Amino acid sequence: MKATKQIVATGIAAGIVGLALGLALGGSDSGRAPAAVAEQAETWTCSMHPQIRQPGSGQCPICGMDLIPVTAPEVGDSLGPRQLRLSPAAQQLASIQTAPVERRFAPVATRMVGKIAVDETQVRSITAWVAGRIDRLYVDYTGVRVKEGDHIAYLYSPELLTAQEELIQALRARERLGASGTSVGQTVLVAAAREKLRLLGLKEEQIERVERERRASDHLTIYAPTGGVVIEKHLSEGAYVQTGTPIYTIADLSRLWLELRAYESDLSWIHYGQAVEFSTEAHPGEVFSGQISFVDPVLDERTRTVRVRVNVANERGRLKPGMLVWAVAQAEVGAAGRAMSFALMGKWISPMHPEIVRDAPGTCDICGMALVRAEELGYGTGDEAGRETPLVVPASAPLLTGKRAVVYVALGEGLYEGREVVLGPRAGDYYLIREGLREGEEVVVNGAFKIDSALQIRAQPSAMYPAGGAPAHGHDRGDTSAPEHRHGGQ
Numbered sequence: 001m002k003a004t005k006q007i008v009a010t011g012i013a014a015g016i017v018g019l020a021l022g023l024a025l026g027g028s029d030s031g032r033a034p035a036a037v038a039e040q041a042e043t044w045t046c047s048m049h050p051q052i053r054q055p056g057s058g059q060c061p062i063c064g065m066d067l068i069p070v071t072a073p074e075v076g077d078s079l080g081p082r083q084l085r086l087s088p089a090a091q092q093l094a095s096i097q098t099a100p101v102e103r104r105f106a107p108v109a110t111r112m113v114g115k116i117a118v119d120e121t122q123v124r125s126i127t128a129w130v131a132g133r134i135d136r137l138y139v140d141y142t143g144v145r146v147k148e149g150d151h152i153a154y155l156y157s158p159e160l161l162t163a164q165e166e167l168i169q170a171l172r173a174r175e176r177l178g179a180s181g182t183s184v185g186q187t188v189l190v191a192a193a194r195e196k197l198r199l200l201g202l203k204e205e206q207i208e209r210v211e212r213e214r215r216a217s218d219h220l221t222i223y224a225p226t227g228g229v230v231i232e233k234h235l236s237e238g239a240y241v242q243t244g245t246p247i248y249t250i251a252d253l254s255r256l257w258l259e260l261r262a263y264e265s266d267l268s269w270i271h272y273g274q275a276v277e278f279s280t281e282a283h284p285g286e287v288f289s290g291q292i293s294f295v296d297p298v299l300d301e302r303t304r305t306v307r308v309r310v311n312v313a314n315e316r317g318r319l320k321p322g323m324l325v326w327a328v329a330q331a332e333v334g335a336a337g338r339a340m341s342f343a344l345m346g347k348w349i350s351p352m353h354p355e356i357v358r359d360a361p362g363t364c365d366i367c368g369m370a371l372v373r374a375e376e377l378g379y380g381t382g383d384e385a386g387r388e389t390p391l392v393v394p395a396s397a398p399l400l401t402g403k404r405a406v407v408y409v410a411l412g413e414g415l416y417e418g419r420e421v422v423l424g425p426r427a428g429d430y431y432l433i434r435e436g437l438r439e440g441e442e443v444v445v446n447g448a449f450k451i452d453s454a455l456q457i458r459a460q461p462s463a464m465y466p467a468g469g470a471p472a473h474g475h476d477r478g479d480t481s482a483p484e485h486r487h488g489g490q
Contacts (some may be wrong), residue, residue: 006367045072050456050465070458081468082461083411084417084454091414097411097446099397101437103389104331105340106427108269112308114193116280116323119311122227122252128241129201132157135219137237139248146224146250153222153247160200166215168192171211228252256319258290258310260327268305268329268425269339270295273354273374278308278327283318292329293354311355333427335388344374348431392430397443398423399452406463408451410442416451418462 044059044067046052058067079085086094127262136154139146147153163244174186197207201220210216232249235241258278262270274292279285291313296307310327312319331339348371350356350364367394398405398421405423408416424432437443455462461470 005406013347044068045457045459046071047453047457050459053459055446079415080417082455084416084451084458084460085416086451088414091447094450095187095288096410096416096444096451098365099393099394099442099445100441101234101393101433101439101443103391103439104430106387106392106432108331108333108339110262110266110269110331112260112262112266112327112329114258114308114325114327116253116312116319116321116325117257117259118231118253118321119255119257119428121226122255123231124228124250124252125246126152126222126248127157128222128243128245128247129236130160130201130420131156131240131242132160132219132220133240134235134237134247137233137247139233140242142230142233144230146227146230147226147441150224152219152224155220155222155241156218157200158218158219160197160202161216161218163193163196163200164210168214168216169208173215173315182489209251222247224250226252237277249268251322253317254312254315256321258312260308260325261303261305261311262308264299264304264306266296269333269427270306270308270329271331271339273333273344273349274329276282276327276329278310278325280319280323280325282320282323288312288319293356325367332338333390333425333432335390335432337390337425337427337432347374348372349374350410358435365458389437390424391433391437391445392427393433394435394445395409395426395429395431396430396445397448399448401463404466406452406461407437408439408444409449410444414443418452418455459485 014396042055044054044057044063046063046067048065049060049062051060051310052060052067053070057069059065060067092421132154134153135156138150139151139152160193167190169187170189174190176322177186178292181195196209197210198204202210203221203223204293207220228250230248231251234246234248241247258276260276270292272292272295275289276292277287277289279287290310292308292310293311294307296309299306344357346359348358350367350369351372352369353364353366356364356366356371359372363369364371392446399407405421406418407421410416411417418435421436422434426432452462452464456464460468
């Protein structure tokens with residue numbers, strides 16, 4: 001599609017500027033009157049069909065356009081087959097602009113959209129540790145913020161009452177047998193009864209109260225094992241529960257996930273641990289940041305995108321799950337055509353938690369996994385060749401035909417030369433150059449189509465017709481019949 005658009009653009013450019021440049025080219029010819037140029041012209045051609053060559057003026061036998069004269073170069077100005085000299089007036093008419101070929105790490109900005117989500121690693125489920133009936137829910141709606149140790153529910157449980165009685169009886173038996181010296185077995189029973197109550201959800205101070213008061217309670221207060229926000233309330237007061245039945249779901253919202261979608265074509269610029277900046281509608285003009293912690297190994301065939309997850313700090317609570325965001329991931333592309341992360345090269349990173357970065361081998365402070373070298377996670381290639389600064393040109397310099405890429409090089413004094421180059425990947429506003437150019441050369445970044453059109457008119461090699469003259473097919477048989485015959489009557 002891109003090659004087709006450029007072919008069409010080349011044809012339009014040839015039609016628009018071909019006549020003007022044809023009169024302006026050739027150094028001193030630009031100052032002559034058109035009639036004088038026409039008188040000296042020995043060959044006439046069509047600006048849309050440069051393969052047409054006639055000894056006199058007239059109309060194109062293919063499209064019917066008026067033929068224009070092909071001016072000869074000045075005597076003594078020997079040009080190569082791919083070269084073209086433009087007078088200052090012709091350069092101004094063609095709006096020629098140039099830029100140097102340079103070595104630099106090409107910046108790439110990958111734009112993505114997504115939304116804020118709850119960090120799944122910060123979600124806790126509060127369940128019933130013993131079967132019973134919920135007589136009281138202290139947290140009776142979602143959205144309540146609780147702290148670790150807050151009481152959240154009051155549960156009636158006959159099983160809990162039985163377990164407490166077992167502890168009381170074990171204590172009394174140990175006291176009765178203590179004087180005879182045979183209380184060792186009862187001590188074991190007391191320890192087992194205490195452990196059973198602990199597993200049923202009683203805290204140490206509750207167990208000590210039972211031992212001290214020797215009175216069993218048929219109710220159990222459930223405390224929050226962690227702080228956070230209640231994002232789901234599963235039951236209501238009066239509901240009966242079994243061991244393991246969920247009562248609440250609590251999430252710590254001080255850390256969130258940013259779930260983004262990256263297009264298939266952008267995957268080369270997305271890497272684990274990469275910094276991402278994003279903004280939201282709720283806070284216009286404010287930029288937040290995070291770090292890529294996961295890139296989905298499976299592509300969504302329906303949308304042709306990949307899920308990208310970013311860890312985001314949210315200590316102030318300004319970000320809310322469900323918010324729509326616009327994100328940008330910045331990268332610099334090296335000579336190997338891969339995104340480079342110079343700040344992390346040589347570092348050791350946790351494969352599960354990218355925020356853990358060390359200068360030496362070790363283990364992750366969060367999950368205990370062994371740290372790995374940054375290069376193993378996609379930061380550059382890990383060798384000197386991959387870190388070499390690439391040779392780049394602005395993206396508007398190459399003319400792409402689908403199979404080839406042609407760049408016009410400014411040689412000085414109005415002389416331009418077409419040169420086929422081997423392109424690397426496109427990185428933002430630049431193309432990486434594999435072969436064909438040297439650092440410091442000036443390339444045409446605006447007006448290259450017009451130079452190419454002028455070469456086509458002169459039947460010289462161009463981006464569209466590398467061999468020069470007539471195209472490889474379509475109008476290469478010398479047929480000068482009427483247009484309706486050539487195009488099947490259309």
